[in-house]
Amino acid sequence: MSDEKNRLPDQSPIIEEPILEDIEEAEEGKMILDEERQEDIPADFQDEEMALDDARRIKSLSPGMLVFKRFIRNKLAVIGFAILVFMFTFAFLGPLFMPYEQDQYFTHVGYQSKDYAGAIYNTELRYTVADGEEFGSYERAQFLLALGKDNEIFSLGEDTHYIQTIADGTYRIIDLDKVAGELMRMGLTPEAGVTLPEGFEEAYFAAKDAGEESFEHDGVLYRISSEKKEIIISTEENIALASLNVFDPYNEEDLDVVDSFKFKLAGEEAIAAEMNEFTVENQSYEVQYDEGQITIFDAEGQPFAGVSEIIVNPLDKNEYLSFEFKSAIRQAIRDLKDRVVIPDADGTEVEYRIARVNANYYIRRQTPTALISIYELPSAEHPLGLDNNGMDNLTRLMYGGRISLMVGFVVVILEMIIGVIIGGVSGYFGGAVDTGLMRFVDLFNSIPFYPVVIIFGSVMDTLDVEPITRIFLLMAILGVLGWTGIARVVRGQILSLREQDFMVAAEATGIRTSRRIFRHLVPNVMPLLIVSATGSLGGIIITEATLGFLGLGVRFPLASWGSIINVASDPYVMTNFWFMWLPAGLLILLTVLGFNFVGDGLRDAFDPRMKR
Amino acid sequence: MKNFIIRRLFLAIFIAFFGAMIIYTTVRSLPASYVDQIARQRASNPLSTKSYQEWLEELNSVYHLDVGIIPGYFGWLSNAVRGDFGESWHYGIPVTEKFNQVVWYSFIINIITFGVQLVISIPLGILAARKQYSRTDYAITVFALAGISLPTFFLATILKYVFSIRLGWFDLYGLTGRFHTSMTDFQQILDIGYHMILPVITLMMLSIGGLMRYTRTNMLEVLNSDYIRTARAKGLSEKVVINKHAFRNTLIPLVSYMSYLIPSMFGGAQITETLYQIPGIGYISYTAMIRGDIPFAMFYTTFLIVLTQVSLIIADIMYAIVDPRVRVN
Secondary structure (H helix, E strand, C coil): CCCHHHHHHHCCCCCCCCHHHHHHHHHHHHHHHHHHCHHHCCHHHHHHHHHHCCHHHHHHCCHHHHHHHHHHHCHHHHHHHHHHHHHHHHHHHHHHHCCCCCCCECEEEEEEEEEEEEEEECCCCEEEECCCCCCCHHHHHHHHHHHHCCCCEEEECCEEEEEEEEECCEEEEEEEEEEEEEECCCCEEECCCCCCCCCHHHHHHHHHHCCCCEEEECCEEEEEEEECCEEEEEEEEEEEEEECCEEEECCHHHHHHHHCHHHHHHHHHHHHCCCCEEEECCEEEEEEEECCEEEEECCCCCEEEEEECEEEEECCCCCCCCHHHHHHHHHHHHCCCCEEEEECCCCCEEEEEEEEECCEEEEEEEEEEEEECCCCCCCCCCCCCECCCCEEHHHHHHHHHHHHHHHHHHHHHHHHHHHHHHHHHHHHHCHHHHHHHHHHHHHHHHCCHHHHHHHHHHHHHHHCCCHHHHHHHHHHHHHHHHCHHHHHHHHHHHHHHCCCHHHHHHHHCCCCHHHHHHHHHHHHHHHHHHHHHHHHHHHHHHHHHHHHHHCCCCCCCCCCHHHHHHHHHCHHHHHHCHHHHHHHHHHHHHHHHHHHHHHHHHHHHHCHHHCC | CHHHHHHHHHHHHHHHHHHHHHHHHHHHCCCCHHHHHHHHHHHHCCCCCCCHHHHHHHHHHHCCCCCCHHHHHHHHHHHHCCCCCCECCCCCCEHHHHHHHHHHHHHHHHHHHHHHHHHHHHHHHHHHHHCCCCHHHHHHHHHHHHHHHCCHHHHHHHHHHHHHHHCCCCCCCCCCCCCHHHCCHHHHHHHHHHHHHHHHHHHHHHHHHHHHHHHHHHHHHHHCCHHHHHHHHCCCCHHHHHHHHHHHHHHHHHHHHHHCHHHHHHHCCHHHHHHHCCCCHHHHHHHHHHCCCHHHHHHHHHHHHHHHHHHHHHHHHHHHHHCHHHHHC
C-alpha cells in the first residue's frame, strides 16, 4: 500500500533530541525563502521572523517554549484556542451558573377546553311515574301511539288508560277502574263485585246533568267517560306524567321531592293554569314566571325548583350541576350567546363556551391546566427559549456540549490507545508482523463507516439500550472504527525512528522491547500524535452530531448538540423556531473549527518545515 | 508492476472477504423481527398454502439465518459470488435490481459535485499556496476549514431554511416536483436537475475544503523544493514555473486523492441523500438498513468494500502512470 497517509509522515520525522538543530536549519531555510519572496509577505511577518531568528533567543528557549512561541504567533490557532476555551467553559462550567437542570421542564397555565355539559331543547316527553306504578317502554309506546291518533283512551290488556291533557305537551296518564256503567240511559249497573256507596247515584246524576267529566263523592274522585253507547264511571289512579318540561331542584337534597310524581303533577297543573301557587302534601309553593323560565319558591320564599324546556345534563354522570349553572346556561342558550362566565361552588369565575351542533348544545369548560411550554420564544428567563419538551434550550446546550466534547475526547483517547499499540508494534517489529498488522489495518479501514454505525444504531434502538449505556457503546464503536489512521501515522514514524542512533543506544543497554517501544519510541511520536488527535477530534464531534441528528446517537433525556438539532428535521420546527437548531449548529461549527485551527497551528508549531 | 498488481488484487480479495464477514456478523446481530414480520405477512395472504411457521422456516433457510454465523456467511457468499444477492426485504424486489434503479441518481449528483469541486478548489488551493500567509491565503484557509467543520446536516438545514423556506426557490425534499408525471421528457430532466441543485451545493461545500487544503499543502511542498528554486533561478516566468513545473508535480498526489472519491461516487452520499430524501443509493440503503433489511445492507456494504479496494488499486496504478519514479520500484 503506497497511499498518501503512509507516505507523508515518513518525510517529516520529528525527533525530540535533535529538535534544536532541526529548528535552526528550518529557520535558516525560511529566511532564505523570505528574502526571495519579500514582496509577498506583509511587514509584520518579516519582523517576527527576524526577531525569532536572533541567535541569542534561540539558545535561551526550550523546545516546548519554541513550540509555544510558534503556536501563539499563529493568529488562527490562537483564535481556535480561544474558541475551545470558551466552549469548555460553556459546557463544563456553564451549568453551574444556570438555575435550571437539564431535564427540568417548564409549564404555563393554559386553558384547556373540556366538554363539561350538554344541553338540548326538549322535544321528547319525559315521564314521571307515580309511586308503585309501572310505565315501561311498551306502555310508553302505546301511549305515544294513542297520542298520535288523538285518542284519549288507550288500553293495555285489561286496563284502560286515559290521557288527560294538562297543557300543550304535558299529559297525565290515568288508569281507569270501572265501578259502574250506564247503558242507554237505563240506570246504573254496578260492576260485578262492587258495591256502590250511598248517595253515589245522586252525585253521578248531578254531575252528569251539569255536563262535568268527573265528580267527587265521599272523598273519592270518579271520572265519567263514554265508550260507544255506554257511559262508564270509574275511579282513577295516577300512572304517570308525560311532559316536555324539565324540573330542576334548586338544592341537590330536594331532588327527591322535585322528582316526585305528586309535586310534578301539582306543579304542571299550576303552570298550565298559570296559577301563582299550589300545594303539595300540605306544603305550599309559589310560582313565578319570567320569560320562558319558571321558578318555584317554597313557603319561606326560597327558590325551590325551576322548570324549563331546555335540558342541561352533565357529561360526567357523577357531577351535579347547580341550579344557577343550569339557569345561566339556559339563559345563554335563549340569548344565543356562545360564551358565559359562571362562578363555580368556590366563587371562582369559570368561562364556558357553548357550541351548537344541530339541535345539541355543547358546553365546554375552559379549565386552567398546567401545560408544558414547548417552543417558547427566547425571553429574559430563557435566553434561547424552550425546546420541544419544554426544557431550557441554553441549559440543554451546555449539558449537550459536555456529552459532545466528552464523546470526542474519549473516542480520540480510545483511538490513540489502539492506534499506538498496533502502530507501535507493527512499526517496531516490521517484517511479517508489520505486514500482518497492516493488512488488519487495511481490513478495518475498508469497513464503510456510516453503514456500520447506522446498523449499530438501529440494533441499539431495537434492544432499547439505556441512554447512558448507549453513549458508552457509541464511543466504543466510533473508537474501534476510527483508530486505523492513527495506527498508520505511528507506524510510519516508528519505522523511521527505529533506525536512529538513540534507538541503537537503547538496544545496546538491553532494556525490554516493550519499554523500548513505549518509553523511547512512542514519546517521540507524541507531537505528531497530538496534532492528528486534535485534527480528528473535530471529525468525531461531527460524526457524533450527525448520528444524533439522524436519531441514532444520544437519546433523551440526555442531550448532545446533534440530538438537539434533531428537531429541525421537522420542517415546521425548522421554519418557525430558529432558536431550536441554529445555536446548536453554530456551537458544533465553532467547536470543530476551533479544533481544526488548533490542530493546524500545532502542526505548524511542531514542524515548521512542513508549514502548510 | 504486473507482480505488484497481482499482489494488490489478492490483497483486495482478502480484505473484501474478511470485511464482508465482519459486516455479516454485525448484521446478523440485528433482531430477526423483520423476517418474522414478512413470514406473518405471507402467511396471512389468502393465496398462501403455507402456515406462518413454514414460511418462517423457508425464509430463514433462504437467507441462511437458521445456521450459525460462519456457515451462514459462506452460504451468503456462495450466492453472492454468483451475483445472487437475494431479494430486498424492505423493497420486495431483487437487491441488484433496486440498486440499478437508484444508483444513477447518486452517480449523477456526485459527478456534478466532483466536477464543480475540481474547478473551484484546485485553482484556489494553488492561489493560496502561491500567496502563502497573505490575506488571500488566510481567507481561503478559513473558508476551507469552515467547509470541513460544517456538519452536513447543519449546512443542509441552513440551505433549506434560506432557499426553500425563506426564498421558496426549491422544494424541501425529493428529486421530483409535484407535476413531474405530467411533464414532457425534457421537462422531467430539467425538473430532476433543478431538485439536484441544493444537494450538489451541500456536497460541494463540504468537499471543497478538503481538496483545497490538499492542493495547497502539496503545492507548497513542491514550491519549496529545489527544482522550483532552480526553475526560478533560470529566470523562467512565474507563470511557467507555477503551471509547468510546480502544478504538474502537484498532480501526482491529487490523482491519487481523486481516486479515493470513486467509492463515494457510486456509494452515494448517505447523509446528504437522506437529508434531502433523494432516492439515490445512499438514502435507499439508509432506509433499508434502519429497517433491518439484511440482504440490502449486506449488498450495499460489500459493494462499498469492493469499490474501495478497486479505487485503491486504481490509485496505485494511476500513481505509477503519473509518476515514472514509482514505476521503477
